[in-house]
Amino acid sequence: MADKEYAYYSGCSLEGTAKEYDMSLRLVMKALGATLTEPHDWSCCGSTPAHTVDHVFAAALAARNLAIVEKMNVHTLTTPCPSCLMVLKKAHLGMTGDESFKNEVNALLDEPYEGNVISKSSLQVIYEDIGLDAIADRVTYAFPDLKVVPYYGCILNRPPDIAQFDDPENPIAMDRVISALGVEVRDYAFKTECCGAAFGVPKRAMVNELTHKVLSMAIDAGANCIAVACPLCQQNLDLRQEQVNRAMGASFNIPILYFTQIMGLAYGFSPEELGMDMLVVSADHLIRSRMPIEEYRKMKEAEAAQAKKAPKAKEAKEAAKTEES
Amino acid sequence: MRVGVFICHCGNNIAGTVDVAKVAAETRKLPGVVYATNYMYTCSEPGQEEIKQAIQKENLDRVVVAACSPRMHENTFRKTVEKAGLNRYFFEMANIREHISWIGEDKELNTNKAIEAVKMAVAKVMNDKPLYSSSFKVNKRVMVIGGGVAGMQAALDCADGGLDVVLVEKSPSIGGMMARLDKTFPTIDCSICILGPKMVDVAQHEKIKLYAYSEIEEIKGYVGNYQVKIRKKATYVDWTKCTGCGACMEKCPTRNAYDHFNFGVAPTRAINIPFPQAIPKKAKIDPTFCRQFTKGKCGVCAKICPTGAINYEMEDEIVTEDIGAIVVATGYGLFDLDKFPEYGAGRYPDVITGIQYERILNASGPTSGHILRPSDQTEPKTVVFVSCAGSRDKSLGVPYCSNFCCMYIAKQAILTKDHVPDSQSYVFYMDIRSPGKGYDEFTRRAQEDYGVKYIRGRVSRIYPKGKKMVVRGADTLLGTQVEIEADLVVLATAVISAPGAANMAEKLHISYDTFGFYVESHPKLRPVETNTSGVFLAGACQGPKDIPASVGQGSAAASKVLSLFSKDMLESDPAIAQVNINACVGCLKCVKTCPFQAIKEEVLRSGKKVAKVIETVCAGCGVCTSTCPCGAIQLQHFTDNQLLAEVNAICQS
Numbered sequence: 001m002a003d004k005e006y007a008y009y010s011g012c013s014l015e016g017t018a019k020e021y022d023m024s025l026r027l028v029m030k031a032l033g034a035t036l037t038e039p040h041d042w043s044c045c046g047s048t049p050a051h052t053v054d055h056v057f058a059a060a061l062a063a064r065n066l067a068i069v070e071k072m073n074v075h076t077l078t079t080p081c082p083s084c085l086m087v088l089k090k091a092h093l094g095m096t097g098d099e100s101f102k103n104e105v106n107a108l109l110d111e112p113y114e115g116n117v118i119s120k121s122s123l124q125v126i127y128e129d130i131g132l133d134a135i136a137d138r139v140t141y142a143f144p145d146l147k148v149v150p151y152y153g154c155i156l157n158r159p160p161d162i163a164q165f166d167d168p169e170n171p172i173a174m175d176r177v178i179s180a181l182g183v184e185v186r187d188y189a190f191k192t193e194c195c196g197a198a199f200g201v202p203k204r205a206m207v208n209e210l211t212h213k214v215l216s217m218a219i220d221a222g223a224n225c226i227a228v229a230c231p232l233c234q235q236n237l238d239l240r241q242e243q244v245n246r247a248m249g250a251s252f253n254i255p256i257l258y259f260t261q262i263m264g265l266a267y268g269f270s271p272e273e274l275g276m277d278m279l280v281v282s283a284d285h286l287i288r289s290r291m292p293i294e295e296y297r298k299m300k301e302a303e304a305a306q307a308k309k310a311p312k313a314k315e316a317k318e319a320a321k322t323e324e325s
Numbered sequence: 326m327r328v329g330v331f332i333c334h335c336g337n338n339i340a341g342t343v344d345v346a347k348v349a350a351e352t353r354k355l356p357g358v359v360y361a362t363n364y365m366y367t368c369s370e371p372g373q374e375e376i377k378q379a380i381q382k383e384n385l386d387r388v389v390v391a392a393c394s395p396r397m398h399e400n401t402f403r404k405t406v407e408k409a410g411l412n413r414y415f416f417e418m419a420n421i422r423e424h425i426s427w428i429g430e431d432k433e434l435n436t437n438k439a440i441e442a443v444k445m446a447v448a449k450v451m452n453d454k455p456l457y458s459s460s461f462k463v464n465k466r467v468m469v470i471g472g473g474v475a476g477m478q479a480a481l482d483c484a485d486g487g488l489d490v491v492l493v494e495k496s497p498s499i500g501g502m503m504a505r506l507d508k509t510f511p512t513i514d515c516s517i518c519i520l521g522p523k524m525v526d527v528a529q530h531e532k533i534k535l536y537a538y539s540e541i542e543e544i545k546g547y548v549g550n551y552q553v554k555i556r557k558k559a560t561y562v563d564w565t566k567c568t569g570c571g572a573c574m575e576k577c578p579t580r581n582a583y584d585h586f587n588f589g590v591a592p593t594r595a596i597n598i599p600f601p602q603a604i605p606k607k608a609k610i611d612p613t614f615c616r617q618f619t620k621g622k623c624g625v626c627a628k629i630c631p632t633g634a635i636n637y638e639m640e641d642e643i644v645t646e647d648i649g650a651i652v653v654a655t656g657y658g659l660f661d662l663d664k665f666p667e668y669g670a671g672r673y674p675d676v677i678t679g680i681q682y683e684r685i686l687n688a689s690g691p692t693s694g695h696i697l698r699p700s701d702q703t704e705p706k707t708v709v710f711v712s713c714a715g716s717r718d719k720s721l722g723v724p725y726c727s728n729f730c731c732m733y734i735a736k737q738a739i740l741t742k743d744h745v746p747d748s749q750s751y752v753f754y755m756d757i758r759s760p761g762k763g764y765d766e767f768t769r770r771a772q773e774d775y776g777v778k779y780i781r782g783r784v785s786r787i788y789p790k791g792k793k794m795v796v797r798g799a800d801t802l803l804g805t806q807v808e809i810e811a812d813l814v815v816l817a818t819a820v821i822s823a824p825g826a827a828n829m830a831e832k833l834h835i836s837y838d839t840f841g842f843y844v845e846s847h848p849k850l851r852p853v854e855t856n857t858s859g860v861f862l863a864g865a866c867q868g869p870k871d872i873p874a875s876v877g878q879g880s881a882a883a884s885k886v887l888s889l890f891s892k893d894m895l896e897s898d899p900a901i902a903q904v905n906i907n908a909c910v911g912c913l914k915c916v917k918t919c920p921f922q923a924i925k926e927e928v929l930r931s932g933k934k935v936a937k938v939i940e941t942v943c944a945g946c947g948v949c950t951s952t953c954p955c956g957a958i959q960l961q962h963f964t965d966n967q968l969l970a971e972v973n974a975i976c977q978s
Contacts, residue, residue, distance in 0.1 A: 169666030187672070189788030220790065
């Protein structure tokens with residue numbers, strides 16, 4: 001599958017706090033036949049601080065990386081980090097849409113960016129380029145007990161005219177990808193609700209409240225796991241769970257997994273390979289619940305046969321049970 | 326040739342930025358010009374009198390007025406010169422106001438430009454030919470498209486005035502949106518109780534011929550003489566036999582058909598009569614749900630029908646009606662819930678639209694007028710209304726106000742309190758827009774007497790929490806975020822143009838704006854006319870409108886038709902295309918390009934094939950003249966020679 005070649009801009013988080021996102025993404029992409037090539041000498045994307053100060057400077061930081069990718073002869077860049085994606089896309093759209101802006105930015109760069117790189121989130125690549133059928137074909141393990149709500153966060157699909165992918169208010173890409181794995185996905189009203197991560201340091205009380213909302217809505221939706229696609233979301237929901245519990249008198253213990261980790265588990269990779277040990281809230285019980293797909297199918301067939309044989313007996317049994325309780 | 330030129334000051338409108346005396350002085354130097362003057366208001370009575378006197382005294386045979394746009398006063402001055410004995414086409418107007426004085430600030434440049442404009446007009450007028458209009462007979466039948474309250478009013482007024490009316494309605498019953506409403510603001514009178522008698526009048530009026538469940542297929546012709554093809558859509562029920570007893574609807578086994586009349590609040594049967602007061606009260610099969618069509622077998626309704634009216638083999642039928650004028654009253658459409666992903670996009674059954682709530686409130690609706698929320702059929706105690714759901718939102722392509730939502734929200738909130746006395750309603754609003762007679766008092770009553778809580782701010786998200794719907798929004802007066810746990814949420818979704826509005830406009834040759842609403846001839850002075858003569862507008866097809874405004878326009882359009890038909894003959898405009906048969910090579914490219922089908926092929930006695938313009942159909946657009954490869958077809962009053970004379974006049978200086 002030579003056509004699935006991507007320049008892989010991991011961004012800084014994936015070398016640090018989100019190492020497990022990097023590990024799981026690389027494994028999953030390889031399993032799905034996509035080749036990721038890291039651009040040589042990539043640098044900071046300029047996210048968060050730069051664009052609050054100077055748009056030209058911010059675009060230049062991003063465009064330096066785009067210029068490197070342009071020389072690689074790969075047309076599509078993929079990044080797992082939504083913050084990186086936004087600044088890369090914003091620089092690209094700004095420079096291709098406005099000649100004078102392009103000249104201003106290129107004046108700051110050693111190598112000019114000509115505007116020939118398409119940037120996509122890794123979720124978009126998996127959802128659109130690889131596709132749900134290919135995702136489903138590779139599954140070797142089932143999760144009978146796993147109930148996931150996908151949490152997209154605030155910037156993966158926003159602003160819509162820059163993201164140009166999925167719905168900004170009710171995105172569905174991650175829902176569909178996880179469903180394709182055979183995992184149960186619950187409808188979740190807070191897919192794009194603010195978790196407050198960016199204010200983690202200056203306004204802790206506010207973040208506690210916002211994170212509490214996101215987590216409790218997941219519990220209300222009947223989930224036992226939250227899937228994410230953003231390093232900042234993961235860090236905030238996972239690392240602060242204990243802090244929220246203490247501040248808000250809650251008792252959350254819900255694992256926050258990168259969607260690529262769930263894919264990796266379904267594809268039979270070991271928890272170590274997927275960096276599952278780096279989670280703060282342990283997902284061990286979920287990992288233990290997975291079973292080979294063949295075994296699962298046999299179990300389901302047996303259950304169905306059983307149910308067919310004695311539907312009344314089962315009902316009576318259950319009725320007796322409820323009476324007892 | 327003796328040309329007289331009259332330069333108008335238009336108060337300061339022109340004289341403020343154009344040196345009119347200098348324009349007059351320069352004009353006097355032009356060849357052919359024997360008289361030129363400037364005057365304060367040329368269009369005034371003394372101004373016109375001056376023209377007439379100058380024609381007599383100076384023996385003028387051509388007149389130019391340099392003033393405003395010919396759209397304003399060309400007709401005025403044509404009449405003036407005609408009264409003084411000249412042919413009305415020996416007159417030209419130079420537009421030195423809209424084209425010059427209003428748009429440029431430099432007086433010297435403006436003056437030069439005005440002189441050029443006058444030069445062109447003088448050159449044109451010297452090449453003008455006398456033209457004479459002919460007259461043609463008017464077919465005094467009127468067609469009204471759309472059987473909502475505006476269309477019904479127009480139809481009834483025309484019929485009462487003695488005209489034969491053809492009323493075409495696309496859905497199975499007339500009544501439109503108003504038939505779906507429960508009560509009407511600000512009087513809280515029952516909508517169908519006041520509309521019903523009108524509907525009966527339409528049905529019983531001997532002058533009105535009703536085509537229900539029919540659509541306009543094609544419109545040909547011109548004012549006074551239109552031929553309209555109407556598609557009578559297959560209902561699969563012979564309406565001459567159907568008595569409207571409703572037995573078929575009761576026995577139909579398909580219980581999940583989409584109910585268009587109730588906007589899908591609850592399902593209906595595959596064969597149905599939309600509502601008890603429907604006119605005509607006849608049944609119709611929806612083939613997308615009917616088992617006879619989807620599965621090929623059922624036939625229950627055919628068995629049960631006491632008159633044998635069911636006919637599964639029925640096909641669409643095309644009929645042609647000859648008429649003389651058209652009133653367009655095609656109404657409006659509404660945004661669907663899928664436009665609002667942040668409000669659930671239709672995923673939550675207890676988030677509904679205003680028109681759906683109207684059906685829930687209505688005694689003939691699916692809940693028989695008891696307020697029960699769709700999810701679990703329980704009575705809601707907390708109801709939240711969200712105004713401007715889509716309206717005044719550029720990002721959704723609706724920058725305009727939907728006109729009547731503020732009022733119907735207040736009404737629905739009042740009715741909610743009436744139905745469920747221990748309920749509490751909230752309204753999220755941007756502004757309360759209630760500029761009608763008794764309207765503001767009404768919204769105040771909702772707040773003061775019915776305790777409806779108005780919160781000024783937008784709603785950012787609606788999400789489920791247990792059995793409740795949480796509505797989160799801003800209270801911009803308190804400067805805080807609010808969350809209300811509601812049992813039911815009603816969105817006042819934006820009013821948009823009717824589905825298919827653009828397509829209909831193209832059939833009618835009328836203009837429509839970027840939103841699909843039809844454009845009137847003048848926003849203030851010709852509000853129900855269109856730029857196509859013989860076609861009039863009524864109701865919300867021209868823009869969002871409430872009932873009184875729609876009825877007013879219906880009557881206004883009818884009065885325009887009646888005054889048009891007060892003459893037996895109409896005068897045709899002689900400024901139309903004409904074929905020089907000696908130059909015509911018979912390629913007939915003009916036949917293909919004419920947007921009005923006004924040109925046909927003619928074979929001369931010599932056997933030569935040429936193009937022929939049908940005088941009464943030609944609208945004088947001039948498309949054919951630029952298509953003709955040999956200049957054989959010429960638009961009268963705008964011939965190549967006349968236009969080239971204008972070009973020469975400015976290129977020589």
